[in-house]
Amino acid sequence: MDVSRDTDILICGAGAAGLTLAVDLARRGVSFRLIDRLEEPFAGSRGKGIQPRTLEMFEDLGIVDRLAAAGGFYPPQRVHRDDGTHEDVQDITIAAPTVEEPYRSPLLVPQYRTEAILRERLAEWGHCPEYGTRLAAFADDGERVTAHVVGEGGEGVIRCRYLVGADGGRSFVRHAMQVGFPGKTLRMRAMVADIVLDGLDRGAWHRFNEGDMQRQMGFCPLPHSDLFQLQAPLPFEGDVDLSAGGIQAFVDARLPGGAIRVREVRWASAYAMNARLADRYRVGRVFLVGDAAHIHPPTGGQGLNTSVQDACNLGWKLASVLAGAPAALLDTYEEERRPIAAGMLGLATGLLEKARQGDMRRGREVHQLDLGYRGSSLSLDVPGRRHRFVAGDRMPDALLRGAGGQERRLFDLLAGPHWTLLVGDGGPAVAPRAGVRQWRIGPAGALRGLDLEAGECLLVRPDGYVGAVLSLEERGRLEGYLAGVMGG
Ligand SMILES: Cc1cc2nc3c(=O)[nH]c(=O)nc-3n(C[C@H](O)[C@H](O)[C@H](O)COP(=O)(O)OP(=O)(O)OC[C@H]3O[C@@H](n4cnc5c(N)ncnc54)[C@H](O)[C@@H]3O)c2cc1C
Missing domain, CATH: 3.50.50.60 (FAD/NAD(P)-binding domain)
Structure with a gap:
């Protein structure tokens, strides 16, 4: 090299x-x-x-x-009580995909x-x-x-x-x-360790001593491996023994009776939260x-x-x-x-x-699906004009149909390093240019199925956010916008 x-x-x-x-x-x-x-x-x-x-x-x-x-959905949390009983709760929302949001968990x-x-x-x-x-x-x-x-x-x-x-x-x-x-140091330290253990089944994320910051610990089974991720708060100061023996002693102090046997530590760290x-x-x-x-x-x-x-x-x-x-x-x-x-x-x-x-x-x-860049200097729409899509928002997926009748996912059209210009029932909005894919949407267009008004132009950024919402009459502004983000 x-x-x-x-x-x-x-x-x-x-x-x-x-x-x-x-x-x-x-x-x-x-x-x-x-x-x-x-x-x-x-x-x-x-x-x-x-x-x-x-x-x-x-x-x-x-x-x-x-x-x-390589992964999987989060398993339910199994909250173990001191009396040996437990309760399973699914505290991470597992929701079915929709057309607009293909990933919801x-x-x-x-x-x-x-x-x-x-x-x-x-x-x-x-x-x-x-x-x-x-x-x-x-x-x-x-x-x-x-x-x-x-x-x-x-x-x-x-x-x-x-x-x-x-x-x-x-x-x-x-x-x-x-x-x-x-910012601040949260005066809290935690252990995170990837361990092989005996004594817990892999169908749940096991939590012990919930609500007790001195004794809390969780064991999350890592998919397609023999590992559990152990997470537990630590005293803010003092040495921590991250060897298999040290972690065994740590676990035994929080769960007497030796129900969990730590067989191997593949990786471990103690970190302060900030x-x-x-x-x-x-x-x-x-x-x-x-x-x-x-x-x-x-x-x-x-x-x-x-x-x-x-x-x-x-x-x-x-x-x-x-x-x-x-x-x-x-x-x-x-x-x-x-x-x-x-x-x-x-x-x-x-x-x-x-x-x-x-x-x-x-x-x-x-889930970070509702985050976006409304108000950014790169988000261009006409104030007061109401549209289904708003500049700065994440562009939702949609099921479209090609003029030949085939189904098309909008995300498949957006995927890649280019900009995408969707033009409702008309167009073209701008002269063809490198790095911009332009689609006419509507009965006479190459694609159907997106709820765009006639003459509405929707410019989607390479990272999947709506950059501009304008109309065909505002071609000049669209050209100006593209010059600002692409040059030329
Ligand atoms: C216990 C725990 C649980 C977490 N759980 C989650 C979670 O569920 N979801 C989530 O989103 N995040 C989680 N995080 C946070 C996540 O791990 C980090 O946010 C993420 O690793 C940040 O990635 P990064 O690439 O910015 O930095 P890092 O992963 O820290 O990578 C930085 C790299 O820079 C290299 N480097 C440093 N200095 C130099 C140098 N001078 N020259 C060359 N190379 C250098 C380092 O070697 C390192 O490889 C968790 C973190 C912890 C500790």
């Missing part, structure tokens, strides 16, 4: 955020490098809940079926499997993360970023147009950018995505999902600017994603408080 090979985009960190960004850039044919200081991929299960909106993003990236095969997939599937997809585009390569320093001269890396092949310098810090909660990139990370949000997501040519930009407690399963969606928001913008779009487009990344993370911080800490009281219910608020 040539340590010093230059590139357009250097991604620092091959976790969920960095890998997602890499897959998106790879399918767009953008030149990038993806480095990680680890010698080999991360092996833990920690972020195991994939929310419906992320499943839609993963469908777009071509991996949702592989993820579904979170999937349980250990993070090591999600990341492996992302790497597999990346390999299909001819790329792989460069492990054992650490970003040690960088400087942004306004034209380029010069990054100093230390790797197997020695030290090297990578010159790139943009650097993306996807390097996790303790982000080196964020520190080096001197970006503040205000809720923090970076003051800025961008300084010059350097960006932050994922945990580097926001950290919150694991309650509600939001961290990995928010990280993946940061990457999906930034990927197409970086690619567009490299292809000639105005650089101001990149400012919309922070404008759109930082408020989402701020909301997430409140949600996850609120759920943590409920969990402390033994209430683990989570509903639609964690």
